[in-house]
Amino acid sequence: MKFKTTAELEPLKEILGQDKAINAMEFGLSIDDIGYNIYISGETGTGRTTYALEALKNYSRQKDSHLDWCYVYNFENPHEPIALSFQRGVGRKFKKDVDALADNILSDFRNILNSEEYEKERNQILTNYEIQKQMLIQQIKDYGKEKGFNFKSTQSGIVFIPIDENVDSNSKEFLESKIEIENMTIGIISKIKQLEEDAKNKIASLEESIAISVVDPYIKSLIKKYGKNSKVKKYLLNMREDILNNIYIFYMDDEELQSIDEREYFLKYKVNLFIDNGKEKNIKNAPVVLELNPIYPNLFGKVEYENDKGVIKTDFTKIIPGSIHKANGGYLVLYINELLKSPYSWDLLKRTLQFKKIQIDTATSMKPEPIPLDIKIVLIGSQYLYDLLYYYDEEFSKYFKVLVDFSTEMARNEENELKVARFISNYCNKMNLKHFTYDAVQVVLKHSSRLAQNRKKLSTRFNKIKELIIESNLFADRRNSEFVDKEDVKNAIYEKINRINKIEKKLDEMYQNNKLLISLGGKKIGVINGLSVISMGEYSFGRPAVITVTTSPGHKGVINIEREVRLSGAIHDKGVLILGGYLLENFSKEVPVSITSHICFEQSYSCIDGDSASSAELYALLSSLSEVPIKQNIAVTGSVNQKGDIQVVGGVTEKVEGFFNICKIKGLTGDQGVIIPKNNLDNLVLTEEIENAIKNGLFKIYPVDRIEEAMEILTDTTFEQICDRINKRLKKFYEMSK
Known part of the structure; x- marks a missing residue:
């Protein structure tokens, strides 16, 4: 460089070191199928989310299917609001036009009702009615006089009073005349009522014609503008019919309107702009939505309510979109661990993918019309959760066919x-x-x-x-x-x-004060310094562990003391059992292996797991059997198989550094070092201090492939001699155990 x-x-702006993941992501985004949603796995901090959002942003320029959505009143079934779709940016225009409709009609209708022309035509109808009514009443008066009666109107009705006060009211002629006049009056009143009804119908017809003349231009204008969508056209025609059927509301004055719930009544002529993709700067780019808290309402939307004097009310204007609505036509990004925490969200997401419709479930009788689903979902999570879902949720692999694995x-x-x-x-x-x-x-x-x-x-x-x-x-x-x-x-x-590193420092102090016992010089039979890794959150460090082995004649084989007291994990138990297999493979050809051997991690009071100490345990076991002492200035790590091959282990850098630090505390002598698996050499990334110590001959690394190599380094004795001593001792054990 x-x-x-x-x-x-x-400056580098693209993702680095994830070629495989990038290819998988591009593959998943290139397939437009409901089953090819994407799961991005990998550790936190590898750039999963940053890359996902950037990649989706780039692909969003190529996708052009996202729409505006509006919920409107359903005049045929008020409990099921209708979902109308529009091209981007058209939804807000539709809302503006429809929201203004009722106000415009109310204003125009009042202007006409207050006009001279309307008053003249209405008064003409009323005048004609009054003239004809008076003519009929005059007929009653004239006929009454002819029969000797005067006409008088009272609160209880029409009364006929004899003109001649001396007439005999019980005479046949009087009674017949009175009945005849009353019958005629009944007929005349019936005609007057018919005239009144005709006048009302004429006024209603006049108002209806006015209403049509006011409403139709607005409705026709909206149909011309938005009516290419048959669903929108039907909605506008239903609105027209509803307005004309309830036109009386529009000629109420302000005082009369206050007597009814004006807002609630005119609400059905409003529009809920549910999804507005026209407000974005780049409206051609499909939406990319990251939902950090995918609880049900945030993901699938909700219906809000209000408390009106103790009564819970709601309506279609209170339908609120969720992130899946906002991402519809584009991409939705979710963290799978958060999604699985939320009750119902995961199951409802799968149901939404299955039926390809977004349904808002409510606690009331309101059932908003579902919206068609057109989306690509990207889940971000761990490989562990991916494996669990793949094996235990049969629907997972049906809808998430693309794995993008971040290294x-x-x-x-x-x-x-x-x-x-x-x-x-x-x-x-x-x-x-x-x-x-x-x-x-x-x-x-x-x-x-x-x-x-x-x-x-x-x-x-x-x-x-x-x-x-x-x-x-x-x-x-x-x-x-x-x-x-x-x-x-x-x-x-x-x-x-x-x-x-508080715990590490505390342990260093304990080694320095000899509270944790360890020998870094001389030789001991059946004692070896193994190496372990202690993890404290994001920090891990290595520490030596003194392993001791005792052997005696018997038939119990190799006993793991940690296992006996339940301080041993399954992998560690396996490592110890392998030791028995190695002994049988190499030392049971002449006589049976008749030993009882105890292996112990000294001053260990917590659970031990992993097999990286199995080689150290085997070295100590061979030392105890052969009675050949092991150098205490060399620590050991490595896993072993039954054939004696040394296998790679984890945390080799921390283990080497951990032993070096103890050697530095106790005093570097120049002959101290660590035996590691040869195949672990590439995993060593040591501090500059240790690298310099190695260069200056103050510390050593011994890479080995086989048990034989390590035993010769640890004992300065050929492995052949060690085996000879072991065979002789095993024969002695066999004779004693018989």
Whole structure:
């Protein structure tokens, strides 16, 4: 790499070290099928979410199926609001036009009702009615006089009074005349009522014609503008019919309107703009939605309610969209662990995918019309959760066919080293931080390999690299330096460890005060220094563990003391049982292996698991059987199989460093070291202090492939001699056990 500082480099903006994942993501996004949703697995900090959102943002430019959605009143079934779809940006225009409709009709209708022309036509109808009514009443009066009666109107009706006060009211002629006049009056009143009804019908017809003349231009205008959608056209025609059927509301004055619930009545002529994709700057880009809290209402929407004097009310304008509605036509990103925490959300998501419709379930009789589903769902989670869902949820593999697996490491080569430097350059620019010198980048690269636990790899957990960049800047600031140098990075690494290594320091103190017993010199039979790793959150460190073995004649075989007291895990138990297999394979050809052997981790008071101490246990067992002492200045790690091959183990760097630190506390002698599996060499990424100690001959690493090699290093005795001593002793044990 040819640069002095990262300021000279072109910033890296693409994802790094995830070629396989990128190919899988592109494959999944290229298939438009409801079953090809995507599951992104990998560890936190590998850039899963950042990459997913960036990739979806790029693909969103190619997808063009997202729509605006409105919920409107259903005039045929008020409990089932209708969902109407529109092209992007049209939904808000439709809402504006329809919301203004009722106000415009009310205003126009009142203007006409207050006009002279309307008053004239209405008064003409009423005048004609009055004239005809008076003519009929006059007929009654005239006929009454003809028969000798006067006409008089009272609250109880029409009364006929004889003109001649002396007439005999009981005479036949009087009674017949009175009955005749009353019958005629009944007929005339019936005609008057008919005239009144006709006048009312004429006024109603006049108002209806006015209403049609007012309403139809608005409705026709809306149909012309939005009526290409047959569903919208039907809604507008139903609205027209409802307005005309209830036109009396529109000619109420303000005082009369206050006597009814004006808002609730006119609400059915409003529009709920449910999804507005026209408000975005790039409305052509399909929506990309990240839902961090996928509880049911956030994911699938809800219906809000209001308390009106103790009565719970709701309506179609209170239907609220969920993130799946907002992402419809585009992409929805969810964290699977959060999704599974929320009751019902996971099952309802699968049901939505199955029926390809988004249904809002409510606690009332309101059932909003489902919206068709057009979406690509991206789940982000661990490999562990993916495996659980794949094996225990038969529907999971049906709807999530694409696995995008993020790796935690990448090859350490010149190309990737330069890309990491460019990544540092980009992050420094983005966060306005000091740039790194060439030497500082080298320290970051080594730290990255340490995170990957492999000298030939670099970590892709870039959140850890970001933390190191930020913290290194702090130390550069303290020096008032223009750039971050290697010492700043080293200080940042050291200080972070120093903040979280309280337990390690406590153990160091116990070794120093001889509260934890360990020998780092001389030789002992059946005693060896094994190595273990202690994990404390994000920090792990290695520590030696004194392993002792005793043997005697008997038939119980190899006894794991930790197992007997239930302080041993299954993998550790397996490792101990392998020791018995190795003994039978190599030492039971002449006589049966008749021993009782006890293996113990001294001063260990917590559960032990893993098989990385199995080789150390075997060395101590062979030492005890052969009575050949083992060097205490060499610690051991490695797994062993029944054939005597040394197998790789985890945490080899921490184990070597842990033993080195104890040696440094007790005093480096120059002959101390660690035996490790040869195949673990690439996993060693040691601190600069230990590297220098090795170069100066103060500390040694012994890579081995076989038990024989390690035993000769530990005892300075040939393995053939050791085996000869073991066979002789086993024969003695056999004779004694008989």
